[in-house]
Each structure stands twice: as structure tokens, then as C-alpha cells.
Amino acid sequence: MGALSWVALLITHPNEFRILLQYYLWSDQRDVSNKEEWPTTGYDRETMKRCWYFLDMTSRSFSGVIKQLEGDLARVMCLYYLVLRGLDTIEDDMTLPDEKKQKLLRQFHELTLIKGWNFTESGPDEADRQLLVEYQNVVEELQMLSPHYLEVIIAITKKMQVGMADYAHKAQTTGSVYIEKTEEYDLYCHYVAGLVGEGISGLFSASGKEGKFLGQQLELSNSMGLFLQKTNIIRDYREDCDDKRYFWPREIWGSERFGKACGGRPGFKEMSEMWQPGNEKQAQYVQSAMIVNVLNHATDSLDYLRLLRNQSIFNFCAIPQSMAIATLALCFMNPAMFQRNIKIRKAEAAHLIMRSKNPREVANIFREYARKIHAKADPSDPSFIAISVACGKIEQWCEHQYPSFVEMITGSTGVNQRFNPTDPRTPIAEATLDREKNALTEKRRQEYLVKYQDKYSKLARGAAGELTAQELEELEKKQEIQRKKEQKEVLVFAGLLILGVVNLINHRVAGTHIAYYIPNFVSEEEEEYLLRKIRESPQPQWKQLPNRRLQILGGGMSSKNVLVPQDFPPYVANFPDLISRIRSTGAFQSSPHGAPNHIILNEYLPGQGIMPHEDGPSYHPVVATLSLGSHAVFHYYQYKHEPEDPVVSSSTSTAIFTNSQGKSIDKNPLLSMLLEPRSLVITTSDLYTSHLHGIDDVVEDVFGGPEAGTVANAALLGEERVRETVVNGGTLKRETRWSLTCRDVEKVAARITLGKR
Ligand SMILES: O=C(O)CCC(=O)C(=O)O
Numbered sequence: 177m178g179a180l181s182w183v184a185l186l187i188t189h190p191n192e193f194r195i196l197l198q199y200y201l202w203s204d205q206r207d208v209s210n211k212e213e214w215p216t217t218g219y220d221r222e223t224m225k226r227c228w229y230f231l232d233m234t235s236r237s238f239s240g241v242i243k244q245l246e247g248d249l250a251r252v253m254c255l256y257y258l259v260l261r262g263l264d265t266i267e268d269d270m271t272l273p274d275e276k277k278q279k280l281l282r283q284f285h286e287l288t289l290i291k292g293w294n295f296t297e298s299g300p301d302e303a304d305r306q307l308l309v310e311y312q313n314v315v316e317e318l319q320m321l322s323p324h325y326l327e328v329i330i331a332i333t334k335k336m337q338v339g340m341a342d343y344a345h346k347a348q349t350t351g352s353v354y355i356e357k358t359e360e361y362d363l364y365c366h367y368v369a370g371l372v373g374e375g376i377s378g379l380f381s382a383s384g385k386e387g388k389f390l391g392q393q394l395e396l397s398n399s400m401g402l403f404l405q406k407t408n409i410i411r412d413y414r415e416d417c418d419d420k421r422y423f424w425p426r427e428i429w430g431s432e433r434f435g436k437a438c439g440g441r442p443g444f445k446e447m448s449e450m451w452q453p454g455n456e457k458q459a460q461y462v463q464s465a466m467i468v469n470v471l472n473h474a475t476d477s478l479d480y481l482r483l484l485r486n487q488s489i490f491n492f493c494a495i496p497q498s499m500a501i502a503t504l505a506l507c508f509m510n511p512a513m514f515q516r517n518i519k520i521r522k523a524e525a526a527h528l529i530m531r532s533k534n535p536r537e538v539a540n541i542f543r544e545y546a547r548k549i550h551a552k553a554d555p556s557d558p559s560f561i562a563i564s565v566a567c568g569k570i571e572q573w574c575e576h577q578y579p580s581f582v583e584m585i586t587g588s589t590g591v592n593q594r595f596n597p598t599d600p601r602t603p604i605a606e607a608t609l610d611r612e613k614n615a616l617t618e619k620r621r622q623e624y625l626v627k628y629q630d631k632y633s634k635l636a637r638g639a640a641g642e643l644t645a646q647e648l649e650e651l652e653k654k655q656e657i658q659r660k661k662e663q664k665e666v667l668v669f670a671g672l673l674i675l676g677v678v679n680l681i682n683h684r685v686a687g688t689h690i691a692y693y694i695p696n697f698v699s700e701e702e703e704e705y706l707l708r709k710i711r712e713s714p715q716p717q718w719k720q721l722p723n724r725r726l727q728i729l730g731g732g733m734s735s736k737n738v739l740v741p742q743d744f745p746p747y748v749a750n751f752p753d754l755i756s757r758i759r760s761t762g763a764f765q766s767s768p769h770g771a772p773n774h775i776i777l778n779e780y781l782p783g784q785g786i787m788p789h790e791d792g793p794s795y796h797p798v799v800a801t802l803s804l805g806s807h808a809v810f811h812y813y814q815y816k817h818e819p820e821d822p823v824v825s826s827s828t829s830t831a832i833f834t835n836s837q838g839k840s841i842d843k844n845p846l847l848s849m850l851l852e853p854r855s856l857v858i859t860t861s862d863l864y865t866s867h868l869h870g871i872d873d874v875v876e877d878v879f880g881g882p883e884a885g886t887v888a889n890a891a892l893l894g895e896e897r898v899r900e901t902v903v904n905g906g907t908l909k910r911e912t913r914w915s916l917t918c919r920d921v922e923k924v925a926a927r928i929t930l931g932k933r
């Protein structure tokens with residue numbers, strides 16, 4: 177940047193000025209030509225010097241990060257890059273006849289090792305033709321690599337050249353310019369980028385700086401490459417389109433779905449239609465679908481980054497990923513992308529580079545940009561739900577790996593963790609820690625007790641001369657075994673508690689309200705057993721209401737909201753022991769009795785539901801609902817802040833949107849969840865205390881229509897088929913549903929015992 181641009185930046189964007197300055201002052205770029213670095217960079221050799229030159233010439237974005245790699249990895253990566261670049265230059269060259277190109281491509285892994293090999297027949301306009309003209313330098317340097325590096329490079333080249341040759345052949349002989357299916361698009365990206373990721377992982381493993389297993393993470397390495405490649409393919413739409421290079425799959429850009437959503441227009445016939453005036457909205461919908469497609473690789477990339485140990489390797493991988501998610505947020509809903517090249521601002525890039533130093537911070541970056549994307553999403557976009565789900569997955573990944581209620585505080589004693597006092601998970605986590613602490617104290621107390629009892633009894637009995645040496649030894653052994661047993665129990669208990677809490681975090685429904693959704697909480701056999709028991713229960717136990725029937729389990733309520741307790745039926749208390757299972761989720765840890773003591777069993781036939789209502793003050797604000805037999809869509813509503821016109825009589829349709837005290841209810845649900853059969857949903861806190869909940873009385877639930885809202889737990893659903901219906905649109909027929917709403921009643925009357933004990 178020149179002095180003038182610095183001044184301009186200082187005046188127009190002072191914050192960016194500060195970030196860029198900080199970046200230039202703090203980033204210590206490795207100078208590969210530095211004499212001290214020669215043993216690893218090879219800069220003293222003319223051949224390698226030339227290779228470093230070509231790296232700078234051919235890759236603007238990668239040469240910086242490649243040079244930052246530690247030790248000889250920078251040189252190895254430079255050569256790997258140049259080999260693939262050479263291959264790519266041949267593939268790209270439209271002046272080469274197909275036959276010649278095929279031969280060159282399919283032999284490239286051998287040519288690249290023939291001393292003195294170079295290629296001077298590239299078209300005059302090929303940007304990187306000079307690299308091939310002087311390719312003998314690369315060959316020379318490759319020969320000097322240790323075999324475990326060279327093996328990786330050659331193996332990847334061999335795989336990639338096959339893919340490239342196939343694509344080039346198809347393009348040059350069939351005249352078809354478009355990629356058709358998304359699978360084809362994935363395969364293409366695998367060849368040009370996924371394989372690069374695979375090779376990079378292999379080289380990291382080979383360097384010994386990362387574990388051997390990294391080289392075997394093919395799926396994650398592939399996703400990392402695809403995340404970058406697909407982002408570039410989206411961003412470069414206009415440039416590629418002008419060059420008549422089309423990488424977007426026709427299945428997406430030509431889809432009739434997007435035309436229909438724009439007032440019944442046809443799907444696009446050519447990719448260039450997307451930048452033409454009048455087509456903006458439809459182009460936008462296509463772009464959203466492309467972005468959903470790439471966002472689905474995000475959590476794999478994050479998983480990959482968490483596996484890395486070496487700081488320079490981490491930076492190398494993380495920086496491009498952070499740039500990619502920022503680029504996606506920039507492109508999303510941005511019509512400018514169809515008109516010109518757009519790029520994230522320099523200062524934003526510098527800030528991302530400085531931040532991408534550890535997996536937690538990269539997760540924060542992903543979360544921030546996912547939220548930006550989500551905030552820009554347009555409900556009339558056919559991909560709206562899919563975008564929400566994709567962003568929700570990133571959100572969920574971050575929350576699972578780095579729960580937001582655990583805050584990292586940097587102070588004089590280093591970095592410490594603190595639980596956010598306003599988060600409802602804090603009491604659970606604190607209770608867990610408290611119990612662990614108490615268990616430890618108790619263990620110590622027991623140890624002291626054993627020690628002193630032991631000492632005193634020995635003393636006493638020893639003094640009385642009652643114990644022989646052998647008896648004493650046996651006594652000690654027994655005590656040791658007892659101590660070990662107790663220690664183990666304490667550990668298992670603490671482990672279970674931690675597991676309980678961690679598991680719940682894993683099932684958190686994305687969004688601001690606290691809810692957890694656990695699919696398949698009971699197995700199919702258990703469900704069958706429970707339903708048989710419910711069906712067998714005697715008729716008088718059912719209470720018939722106008723629109724459903726129910727049973728109360730665990731005892732009735734007195735007029736003062738006190739539970740008059742009764743035993744649960746055996747199918748709740750014994751097998752499959754729902755209460756213990758719910759207890760082990762950790763959700764009821766801070767409730768008065770540590771587990772539910774009261775259950776409402778509701779039965780809904782298809783077409784029956786429950787109107788929006790609140791459950792009242794008698795319960796501790798945690799509810800666990802088990803669904804059996806059929807799904808249902810559960811809606812949460814909020815009260816309207818401004819009371820509306822006088823309440824209308826209950827026979828009119830607006831009546832359902834006022835409650836019994838005439839308070840108005842917002843008719844758009846605040847949150848909806850699909851409850852699959854066998855699932856458990858746990859709602860807590862304000863979702864329970866200051867909102868209403870209800871189920872529509874319909875025979876089927878429709879997803880994806882213009883009226884349909886988002887399903888907050890879509891990403892957590894257990895059944896693939898159901899998830900697809902929710903995400904892509906469709907209907908689910910209601911069957912008879914039984915639900916067990918399990919809660920802890922705060923006040924419980926003493927049990928009445930009949931007769932003498
Ligand atoms: O069936 C359900 O899941 C909801 C039941 C309910 O809200 C209630 O009984 O209060």
C-alpha cells in the first residue's frame with residue numbers, strides 16, 4: 177500500500193487503519209532468502225531460488241502462508257504447489273489438442289521426475305507458461321526431497337491427473353460446457369481441491385509435526401479443500417462466466433424451483449442469465465442454494481482444525497478457512513457479486529489473519545459470520561430453512577465444543593474459565609462441580625476415618641495382644657481394597673455427572689431459548705412395550721376431554737398446588753426406568769427432588785391437538801416430554817406486549833390467540849420444534865415460564881410451504897427421512913400420539929400410610 181492510500185484510509189476508515197497498522201507491525205513474515213534459513217529453505221541453490229520465485233508469481237494468496245510453515249515444510253509445500261500448478265496449466269490450456277493434452281496429463285507423475293524435463297508448447301496466453309518452460313528446476317528439487325515427502329506428492333499428482341484428464345476430455349470432445357449434477361460438482365471439486373487437502377495432510381504427517389492419523393483423515397481433508405474451492409467458485413462467478421468457465425452445477429442454477437418462487441418464471445437456461453438485468457431475484461435464490469451447499473462443509477473443516485498440534489500448520493490451514501467463511505458472508509444476498517469481482521476488505525482480512533491463531537477463536541469467527549448470514553436470510557427464499565439449518569449446525573458445533581456459558585477470562589494469573597451467572601446451564605455445571613468437590617471431601621474423610629480407626633483399633637488390640645502379625649496384615653489388605661472400591665465409585669459417579677451435562681449440551685436446540693432435543697431417547701422395543709402398557713391401562717384411569725384424553729401419573733394436585741404423591745406405574749418406575757434415564761441427562765439436577773415426580777400422559781388422535789397454554793406455577797421450570805407413536809409439531813408463542821382490541825368470543829377464529837384471561841398472543845410461533853416418536857424434548861427457563869405452548873389440531877404437518885415457519889431442531893432430528901422432509905419441504909401424516917410430560921412438583925404432601933407399620 178502506498179503512503180497516499182494509508183492517509184486516505186486513516187481519514188475514511190480509522191478503525192481499519194489501526195488494524196492494518198497493527199497487522200504490519202506484528203506479523204513477522206518469514207524471509208526465505210535469509211542466510212540462516214538456507215538449510216531448510218534451500219535458497220542457496222539456484223534451482224530452489226527459482227522455485228520460490230515461481231511460487232510468488234503463481235500464487236498471490238498462498239505464497240505468504242506457505243512461507244510461514246516451520247522448517248523444511250515450507251519448501252516441501254512450495255514444491256507440492258508448483259507440481260499441481262504445472263498440471264493445472266496443462267489442463268487449462270485450450271490451445272493444446274485433446275490427444276496431446278491427454279497424454280501429457282496422464283503421464284505427468286512420471287514426467288515430473290525426469291531430469292531436465294520441461295514443456296515449451298503452452299499457448300502464448302497461458303499465465304503460468306514460464307513455470308513449465310523452466311520446469312527442470314522443480315524436477316531437480318523434487319529429486320532432493322526425502323522419499324516420504326515425494327511419495328505423498330506423486331501419489332496425489334497421480335490421482336489428480338486422472339480426474340483432470342477426464343474433465344478435459346469431456347469438455348473438449350462433447351462440447352458440453354456445464355457441470356450437471358451436484359454430485360458431479362463435488363467430484364470435480366474433489367479432484368481439484370479435495371485431493372490437495374489430502375496431500376497437505378499427508379505432508380504434515382510425513383513431517384512428523386502432526387500425528388500419523390492426520391494423513392488418514394481423508395473425509396475431513398477433502399471437506400476442508402471443498403470449503404475453500406466452492407467459496408471461490410461462488411465468488412468468482414462473473415469472472416469465470418466472462419471467461420466461459422462454468423463450475424456451478426446446472427442442477428442448482430437451472431432449477432425450476434427458483435423460477436417458480438419468482439412469480440412462476442422458468443428456470444435459467446444459461447449461466448450468464450444470472451447477471452442480466454431483471455433476473456436479480458432468481459439469481460439471488462440460486463446463489464443462496466450454492467451457499468447452503470458449501471456451508472455444509474463448515475463443521476468438517478472446524479473438526480479438522482481441532483486435530484492440529486503445530487502452530488504454523490494451524491495458521492496455514494485456519495487462515496484460508498476464516499477468509500472463506502467471511503467471503504461467503506460477503507457474497508450472500510449481495511447482488512454485486514453477479515456484476516463484478518468482490519473481495520473482503522484488506523483490514524478485515526488482516527484482522528482475520530491475526531485472530532486465526534487457535535481453534536476456539538476460529539470457531540468464534542465461523543459463528544459470527546454464520547450469524548451474519550442467518551440475519552441476512554430472506555424468508556421468501558426457497559433455501560431459507562436450509563440456510564437456517566446450515567447456520568444452526570455451525571452454531572451447534574461451536575456451542576458443543578466451546579459452550580458459551582464457559583467464558584475465558586484473561587487476568588494476571590493467566591487464562592481462567594468462568595461460568596456466566598445468567599446462563600441456565602451454570603447451575604447444572606456448578607452443581608456438578610460441587611458434587612465432585614463434596615465427593616472428594618467425603619472420600620478424604622473416609623480415608624482419615626479408616627486410617628485412624630485402623631490405628632486405634634490396632635493400638636488397642638495390639639496393646640491387648642489380641643492380633644497376630646498375620647491378622648494385622650490381612651486387616652490392612654481388606655482396608656486397602658475397600659478404599660480402592662470407594663475411590664472407583666466416586667470416579668464413576670463424577671464421570672456420569674459430567675457426561676450427563678455434556679450430553680445435554682450436545683442436544684441444544686439452536687437459538688437463544690434454552691431447549692434440548694434428544695432423538696431416540698427410548699428404543700423401538702421400549703416404545704412398543706410402553707404403548708402396550710398404556711393401551712392395557714384400565715378405562716377409568718383415563719379422563720376424557722373434548723379434544724383428547726389424559727391420565728395423571730404420580731399423584732393428583734391439591735387445590736393449593738401440592739402434590740398428593742402416588743407410586744408411578746411399573747412401566748415408568750421399573751422398566752424402561754424413564755425417571756432414572758431422565759435424571760441422568762442432568763436437566764433436573766437443580767430441581768427440588770432431582771427428578772420428575774409427576775407425569776401427564778396425553779393421547780391425541782390424528783386431528784387433535786392442544787391450544788396454546790401455560791402450565792401454571794406448581795412445577796419447577798424444567799419439562800421433559802417423551803413422545804410415542806407419532807410425531808407432533810410443538811409451537812411456543814409469546815404474549816403480545818400491547819393488548820389488542822377487546823377479546824372476541826371464543827367461537828371466532830381469533831379467539832385461539834387470546835388466552836383465558838384475555839391476554840393477546842402473537843399468532844406467529846416464536847419457536848417450533850418437531851417432536852419425533854421416541855424423542856425427549858427438554859425445555860427450561862423462560863421458554864417455559866413466560867411463554868405459551870401448543871400443538872395444532874391437524875391431520876398432517878406441512879413443511880416448506882410459504883406459510884411454514886422454521887423448525888428449530890431440524891439439525892438434531894434423528895430420522896434422515898424426516899429431516900429431509902423438514903428441510904426440503906413435504907408433509908408428515910399424524911398418527912395417534914401419546915406424550916408423557918414429566919415435571920417436578922415443588923410442594924409434595926407427606927405420604928399417608930394406612931395401618932400400623
Ligand atoms: O402433548 C404434549 O406434548 C403437550 C402436553 C401439554 O402441554 C400439557 O399437558 O400441559
Ligand SMILES: [Fe+2]
Pocket residue numbers: 789790791869
Ligand atoms: Fe402444557
